[in-house]
Amino acid sequence: MNDPVSFATEFHPSSSPIFFVELAILTLLVITSIAMLRMRRLFGVVMLSGIYSFLSAAFFVALDAVDVAFTEAAVGAGISTVLMLSAMLLTARREKPYAPGHAALAAVVCVIVGGALIYATLDAPPYGDAAAPANSYVGQAYVERSAVEISMPNIVTTVLASYRGFDTMGEVAVIFTAGLAVMLLLGIGSDRGGKDVRDVPRMVGREEDGPGLGEKPTLDDGGKSPSPKGGAS
Amino acid sequence: MDNVIHYASLFLFAAGSFFVITGALGLLRFPDFYTRMHASGVTDTLGADLILWGMILQADGDWLLIAKLLIIMLFLMFTSPVSTHSIAHAAWVGGLNPLLGKELKHHDIAPDRDETKAPVEMPGGEEQNKGGAA
Amino acid sequence: MIMFVVATIAVIVAIVIALARAILGPSLYDRVLAGNAVGTKTILLLGLMGFLTGRPEFLDIALLYALMNFIATIAILKFFAYRTMSPQMRDMSPRLGNGNHDGGADG
Numbered sequence: 001m002n003d004p005v006s007f008a009t010e011f012h013p014s015s016s017p018i019f020f021v022e023l024a025i026l027t028l029l030v031i032t033s034i035a036m037l038r039m040r041r042l043f044g045v046v047m048l049s050g051i052y053s054f055l056s057a058a059f060f061v062a063l064d065a066v067d068v069a070f071t072e073a074a075v076g077a078g079i080s081t082v083l084m085l086s087a088m089l090l091t092a093r094r095e096k097p098y099a100p101g102h103a104a105l106a107a108v109v110c111v112i113v114g115g116a117l118i119y120a121t122l123d124a125p126p127y128g129d130a131a132a133p134a135n136s137y138v139g140q141a142y143v144e145r146s147a148v149e150i151s152m153p154n155i156v157t158t159v160l161a162s163y164r165g166f167d168t169m170g171e172v173a174v175i176f177t178a179g180l181a182v183m184l185l186l187g188i189g190s191d192r193g194g195k196d197v198r199d200v201p202r203m204v205g206r207e208e209d210g211p212g213l214g215e216k217p218t219l220d221d222g223g224k225s226p227s228p229k230g231g232a233s
Numbered sequence: 234m235d236n237v238i239h240y241a242s243l244f245l246f247a248a249g250s251f252f253v254i255t256g257a258l259g260l261l262r263f264p265d266f267y268t269r270m271h272a273s274g275v276t277d278t279l280g281a282d283l284i285l286w287g288m289i290l291q292a293d294g295d296w297l298l299i300a301k302l303l304i305i306m307l308f309l310m311f312t313s314p315v316s317t318h319s320i321a322h323a324a325w326v327g328g329l330n331p332l333l334g335k336e337l338k339h340h341d342i343a344p345d346r347d348e349t350k351a352p353v354e355m356p357g358g359e360e361q362n363k364g365g366a367a
Numbered sequence: 368m369i370m371f372v373v374a375t376i377a378v379i380v381a382i383v384i385a386l387a388r389a390i391l392g393p394s395l396y397d398r399v400l401a402g403n404a405v406g407t408k409t410i411l412l413l414g415l416m417g418f419l420t421g422r423p424e425f426l427d428i429a430l431l432y433a434l435m436n437f438i439a440t441i442a443i444l445k446f447f448a449y450r451t452m453s454p455q456m457r458d459m460s461p462r463l464g465n466g467n468h469d470g471g472a473d474g
Contacts, residue, residue, distance in 0.1 A: 017372055017419050021412070024379045028386060035390045047389055047398040050439060054409045054432065055382075061413055061428055069428050077406075078435045085446050185442040246370040250377030253408070257381035260388050260404060266396050269388070273404050284374055284411055288418060291371075301426040305410065305433055312437040316403055323444040324396040 018062055025059045040095045046084045053077040067156055079178050082185055238290050245287035252280030266324055267331040274317035281309050368419075375415045382408045399443055406436030 032052045039045050053076030060069035125132035146158040160168050259272020285306040292298040382405055389401035410429045417423035 017368075017375070018416060021375060021379070021416055021419065028379075028382060032386060035386075039390070041392075043395055044389070044392060044398055047402045047443075050402050051386060051389055051405045054406055054436075057428070057432070058409050058412055058416070061425055062416055066425055066428060070431060073428065073431050073435050077432075078439055081439055082442050082446070085443065089446075182438060182442075185438075185445065243370050246374045250374050253377050253381045253411070257384035257404070260401065261384045266394055266400070269397065270400055273385075273400055277404060277407050281407055281411055284378075285414070287370070287374070288414055288423075291418060292423070295423075298423055298426065301430060302414070305414070305426065305430055308430070308433045308437075309407065309410070312433065313407065316437055316440040317400075319441060319444050320396055320400050320403065323399075323447060324394075327396070327447070329394060329396060 022059065022062045025055055025062065028055050029059065040097075042088045042091075042093055042095060043085075045095075046081060046088060049084065050077050050081040053080070067160070074175070074178060079181055082181070242287040242290035245283050245290065249280045249283030249285075249287060252276045252283060256280055265332040266329055267321065270317060270321055270324075274314065278309065278313045281313070282306055285309070371415055371418050375412065375419060378408050378411045378415060382412070395447065399440060402443075403436065403440045406432065406439070410436070 029052060032048055032055065036045050036048045036052070039048065053072055057069045057072035057076065060066070060072055125134075129135065142159055142163065143155060146152065146155050146163075150158040150162050152158045253276070256273050256276030259276065260269050263269045263272055285302050289299050289302045289306075292302065385401045385404040385408065389398050389405065392398060410432045413429040413432065414423070414426055417425050417429075
């Protein structure tokens with residue numbers, strides 16, 4: 001089972017258990033995207049898109065596109081969720097009901113484009129085909145030469161770090177930016193630094209314009225007022 | 234020895250699957266947010282760790298694999314309770330009150346009582362379950 | 368092999384249920400909790416998929432997911448506790464001020 005060679009020769013997509021995993025993930029992706037379309041509440045859409053990113057990255061791993069999965073996990077589930085939250089803060093919390101004006105036109109465009117894409121996949125080589133263009137010319141050369149020239153066990157690493165070194169340098173800049181964004185989020189340079197957290201239920205006393213964010217914390221009230229109306233002390 | 238490892242990992246996988254399913258069912262079925270969080274938090278950590286232990290036993294002594302699995306497990310052991318706690322803390326600070334005593338018993342009569350009246354909820358939030366305002 | 372299949376089925380069923388909770392809501396925190404649960408289960412699914420295909424070397428992705436899941440959850444919660452990503456952003460828009468009129472924790 002742990003022998004990659006026997007796996008490669010005996011691999012039949014439709015009989016492998018991973019096929020059903022892929023099927024399940026694809027079904028979940030469809031369900032998630034339909035739910036995102038139906039949902040009018042923007043925070044729910046943001047959370048569902050995070051879930052969508054996690055699931056689609058798992059699907060990329062199932063398709064052996066590990067580097068794409070890395071990118072999807074970092075960018076899709078991490079940064080873009082946060083960016084969409086920021087955008088949501090600047091706009092409304094709910095989506096407006098759309099005007100059903102161009103629905104028919106949009107449906108026609110979608111059907112045509114989708115049909116064209118499906119028609120294009122008919123010419124694509126089967127999944128895992130050794131004679132496919134992606135596997136035969138340059139890819140074949142990388143597979144054969146990287147072990148000799150660079151002697152790294154991971155071919156993706158040799159391609160990324162050596163054959164495509166300058167390209168990777170640009171990507172590292174992108175990832176550095178992503179890291180900066182994460183640091184920004186986790187509070188380096190925040191004016192509060194996590195110190196001014198109050199355990200009083202904040203929204204309860206909203207009518208009487210309760211204590212603002214800048215006032216001093218009252219950490220002791222938290223566990224004592226769990227009644228439905230409590231906490232407005 | 235191989236048999237022992239095999240059956241031990243079988244048991245770990247079975248128990249882990251049981252806990253994962255149980256936690257997910259609790260996440261779906263429990264009446265309010267805090268009980269859902271309890272079900273999800275407790276059994277998620279346990280179920281995930283059991284399945285990861287099963288994978289470690291199945292790793293055939295590959296030390297790199299075992300190290301990765303151990304790191305994942307250690308990380309989950311630390312972060313899963315932390316994120317559960319911070320969600321609960323954020324919910325409490327945000328003013329979401331738990332159902333208590335009688336409210337839990339009357340949950341079947343008025344299932345969404347707490348959420349529709351909770352101050353964190355937007356007006357008209359219950360229409361979410363009907364597929365949005367189409 | 369059969370145990371991996373069973374565990375994978377269990378994890379996928381759990382993802383389905385957590386997704387249902389994320390869709391149903393009803394409160395913001397339920398969605399965050401469901402997203403966190405889906406993330407944890409995706410980590411397990413990645414490991415199990417590696418064992419199912421006989422190539423469990425891709426566990427690094429699962430490790431990255433564990434990190435991202437944690438950071439995303441904390442970032443979302445921090446976002447809703449403070450209603451801003453950074454102090455500068457709050458000055459940009461009048462809606463992001465200190466007052467409570469914005470209904471910060473709405474789903």
